[in-house]
Amino acid sequence: MTTSDFYSDRANGPIPRTHDVLPKATAEGLFSLFRSKAQAHWLAQHFPEHCVDGNAISGTDQSALWSNVRAVIPELKEDSLFGVREQQSDDVLFDLMEYAAARIAKPVQGRWHEYMKHFELDFAEALGKREFRQEVNQILQRGGTMYELGPGGRIVRIGTTEVQQIIQQMVPASGDATLDGLLQLAKGLYISRKDDDRVLALDKLWDAFERLKTIDVSGNKKQSSNVLLDNITSAEFREVARAEMVALTALGNQFMIRHHETDKHPVPEVAQDYLFARMGSLIVFLLKVSNRLS
Structure with missing residues (x-):
């Protein structure tokens, strides 16, 4: 997936980057992006769930993933892990983006495992990191924030x-x-x-x-x-x-x-x-x- 510009950007120019504090919609969008990537196995390379009939990666060990997230980012409000719309602090969200950027890899369907009825997963790490960065930065840009996820996987403040x-x-x-x-x-x-x-x-x-x-x-x-x-x-x-x-x-x-x-x-x-x-x-x-x- 690649991001694209919007009609309003083409007609009126980009949204001014003026917010030092994340707007509510931007904050929710960043957390939802992290959760959706976790559910779609973009973090499975680091937290693999192996097929019981062989050693191929078939999905994500969600328990191991979220246990690690809570340990590394203890300020995370756990209710949000289960879909409760409670806004995280900006620091927690930025930590989550950096956490994902360091571990993310785009899952690619490999061999079809007929007996277990699932695909074995391969991973395109460089592509996944690039697409994740694009998606994060589109959310930050469309929210008019002064932040972006840099090529090194760190959130930076770009200023005015x-x-x-x-x-x-x-x-x-x-x-x-x-x-x-x-x-x-x-x-x-x-x-x-x-x-x-x-x-x-x-x-x-x-x-x-x-x-x-x-x-x-x-x-x-x-x-x-x-x-x-x-x-x-x-x-x-x-x-x-x-x-x-x-x-x-x-x-x-x-x-x-x-x-x-x-x-x-x-x-x-x-x-x-x-x-x-x-x-x-x-x-x-x-x-x-x-x-x-x-």
Whole structure:
């Protein structure tokens, strides 16, 4: 099975990805997807039920599967295992998606066992993982959430559209390993589900900005910044970029991004995407005009 787009996406564009908390319908859809895959033997390769007349896999050992799920994800509300519509927490649902992504394989009918009247099961693991990821991400996308199941089988927070665009563009090739490392670290931390990681990502992004301002003339930040800005051919826009650099430097000093003295203000959680996108946009622009972007 492959997912497809919908009329509303084609007519109106994709649903905005704005929800940090899973809508009820999205949460129920994710759990139903997990349960349906379990019932359709997509987890049978890891939890096999063997034919009594031979050793072939004929289905799923549901008891072993659900015992393992409850042991690995103890916060799971057990009533939901039996069809009671009780909403799980977002963390539990994301754990379930990652649990399945690590173990899932699409069942393929093999030899027909005439005596026991069932097919022996083979498994297409790579295909199953790909199709499961597509289905999970369609549910998350159609629910307008800021999350997706990544190729490595982990749920990541993709942020707003602006953040997504910056993360995709931020592939530094500055020649300065420290600068490039700080930017890669900031990207990796920012897609975390943990708020503390995203706070740290802002810290690393501002550190990268300070590093960028000294990359051309070591030890002289003002002169180095001027050299960096000289890469902008438009004199008028050069002053726009200079003002933005000054503004974001002041913002970093005012809020608890790089400094944590008692007179600094915490960054509101609702402002994290805005700040990451704003600083990221400036850094990407400065890297691009100075030919330091891969």
